Amino acid sequence: MSHRRTAVGLFGFVAILSGFFIWSVVPVTQGAEDGAAKTGLDKAFPLAAKCKRCHERAYEEWEASPLSRSIHSPAFRAMLNEYLTFSGGRDKALCFRCHAPHINEFPEHTETFVTQAQSGDPAIDGVGCAQCHLIQHVDRTKQPPVPKYVTGKTLYGPYKDFVSNLAHQSMDLDLFRKTDLCLNCHLAVPMATNLGNKNDLLGSWATSASVKSGKQCQTCHMPGQVGESANGEKKRTIANHSFPGRLGKLRQDAAKLDVVTQVKGAQTTVTVTLRNLVPHNLPTTHPGWASVVLDLTIKGKNLKTVFHDQRVYGRTYADANGEPTVFDFKAVKVVSDTVLKPEETRLETFTFPTPTDTRSFDVEVSLNYAPVTGPPDFLQRIEAESTKGTQDPVFQPIPIVSTAENIPLR
Ligand code: HEC
Ligand code: HEC
Ligand code: HEC
Ligand code: HEC
Ligand code: HEC
Structure with a gap:
């Protein structure tokens, strides 16, 4: 394995100099070598495992959350199977639109997503870190709202005063403290198109007292705590990534x-x-x-x-x-x-x-x-x-x- 480690160091160094993501050139996991890296998916959407090195706390919370298993659960696989049979091959990407949203950027790799999910042990992430932190904008005029991904070297987040680092550039977006970020996946069921205004997951949330008082989805589902955002950095307000809901x-x-x-x-x-x-x-x-x-x-x-x-x-x-x-x-x-x-x-x-x-x-x-x-x-x-x-x-x-x-x- 030692030769690989050397390679990481070297490539990483070159990558920093040339302004690329470290992970864009170095396949680290077994899975990446087997399939995802070949497709270019890993390059645009680095696996969560690559963020773990520096964001251990966020990674561990996310790993314990339902989001890390969005294409892994037996119920998902069984229902995907029902859907594929029902749809007869039409719009195979549908379920992944929210369960592994990078499919929207890689429609030509739909078969990979399907077979990876069906394997029960996919080498691709579902809703991993990059699947949220590369969203630059959410278009609320569409139903359901549509995310705009910018797959470059910048990761978007909540901090204006971020500490710079060697792996990626950072940029603060208000979006990350706002409900809008969550709505593109949590607002409506796109398949139930005939249901009119019954095609909603959340109901009349916008007029609730809680929302009127200024609460966002993050207020309850990503509660703030004090800790290190990246390993060894100064303590500051961080957001819980275990996405408490049914669990917790x-x-x-x-x-x-x-x-x-x-x-x-x-x-x-x-x-x-x-x-x-x-x-x-x-x-x-x-x-x-x-x-x-x-x-x-x-x-x-x-x-x-x-x-x-x-x-x-x-x-x-x-x-x-x-x-x-x-x-x-x-x-x-x-x-x-x-x-x-x-x-x-x-x-x-x-x-x-x-x-x-x-x-x-x-x-x-x-x-x-x-x-x-x-x-x-x-x-x-x-x-x-x-x-x-x-x-x-x-x-x-x-x-x-x-x-x-x-x-x-x-
Ligand atoms: C890219 C699509 C996507 C985005 C964006 C997204 N989610 Fe989710 N979320 C999902 C999916 C898919 C699941 C279901 C995972 C599973 O169990 O298979 C889920 C599950 C959850 C759960 C767990 C639900 C339960 O039953 O326990 C919570 C809580 C949650 N999301 C909150 C949020 C919040 C808060 C945001 C915004 C900061 C957000 N999500 C943004 C797709 C998304
Ligand atoms: C518009 C976004 C969206 C689409 C499209 C979508 N889902 Fe989901 N799905 C979610 C969210 C969000 C949750 C979490 C819901 C919650 O806990 O309230 C979820 C939860 C689930 C769950 C329960 C959690 C789990 O993983 O066992 C299953 C099963 C599931 N979806 C299967 C599917 C299948 C199959 C399709 C395609 C036919 C699909 N979904 C399409 C957003 C979506
Ligand atoms: C469902 C979307 C979503 C996913 C998945 C997600 N994040 Fe976040 N993340 C957010 C949001 C929203 C915030 C800002 C929350 C706030 O400030 O209220 C945030 C904040 C952060 C921050 C800055 C604050 C802090 O808590 O340290 C870091 C770093 C971060 N995320 C890293 C990660 C990593 C690493 C992963 C994967 C292991 C990940 N995120 C997965 C939505 C997500
Ligand atoms: C080499 C270490 C390293 C790696 C690898 C790394 N990060 Fe970071 N990241 C940092 C540091 C350091 C900060 C600054 C933390 C602070 O300001 O407290 C940061 C900040 C962030 C922020 C906050 C940006 C902002 O302006 O709010 C997000 C989001 C983030 N990282 C996501 C990720 C994701 C997603 C990955 C994996 C694709 C990743 N990081 C990989 C070191 C790293
Ligand atoms: C005032 C706090 C609060 C706010 C704001 C809030 N939620 Fe929740 N949410 C809860 C609580 C409490 C639960 C119940 C936990 C449980 O038993 O699952 C829950 C449950 C959930 C679940 C899983 C429950 C299910 O029935 O499948 C999802 C998904 C979810 N919320 C998404 C969201 C989204 C998306 C937003 C923003 C539009 C949001 N929530 C705003 C408090 C909140």
């Missing part, structure tokens, strides 16, 4: 539950006031199976469940044959929409027979992200694609918030 403790801020139980003789009524605290839809409505479930369990004598009920918040789509579908690329119609709207308060009432032969009963209420649903062959495909089989996280509910209370009976 941010989700405790997603919703609030207030539960009131009224025993009226033989009937008991539980009223749940469910407040969506986020300035966008809960859940966001892609992929089509995304849903959040409010679950009520009543436990009587010996903690035995005597009553159970639930409410589901999500969208149900129908395909061209009028059949329900979890695949939003097939959707031509929204059949039902119970998604919690930005900052909405929803009141749910459950009535059931008051438990007998017990001195008290438990009222347990929880809000969870539901596991994946869909046709059996699709679920089997996810299982087969996953090294964890039925234990893949996509088959598990994710708890958001919950309450439990013991109600005495006289």
